[in-house]
Amino acid sequence: LLLYIGADIQDxxxxxxxxxxxxxxxxxxxxxSKMIGDIQNALGRLSWTSDIWSRINLESYLAVTVHYVAxxxxxxxxxxxxx
Numbered sequence: 001l002l003l004y005i006g007a008d009i010q011d012x013x014x015x016x017x018x019x020x021x022x023x024x025x026x027x028x029x030x031x032x033s034k035m036i037g038d039i040q041n042a043l044g045r046l047s048w049t050s051d052i053w054s055r056i057n058l059e060s061y062l063a064v065t066v067h068y069v070a071x072x073x074x075x076x077x078x079x080x081x082x083x
Contacts, residue, residue: 035082042068043077 015023039046047067054060065083072078 038070038080039066039068039082042070042080044069 045068048064049067050062050064052060052062063083065081067079067081069077070080
């Protein structure tokens with residue numbers, strides 16, 4: 001599909017699926033570390049909420065959200081949430 005859409009794209013420009021998987025894991029670890037640092041530097045308390053649900057085919061889901069206050073780039077207080 002990429003080769004069909006992009007006239008300038010060569011086969012060698014498309015990364016292998018294992019490379020894409022590796023890049024996704026690296027990006028997740030980067031964002032996770034950033035999130036942990038952000039939460040550890042939160043001002044005051046953290047508020048945690050959770051929700052559990054399932055689809056009709058019994059496929060289950062769990063979501064955990066944290067809400068907290070932090071200083072923004074302009075030094076104003078911001079209410080932030082992370083899922």
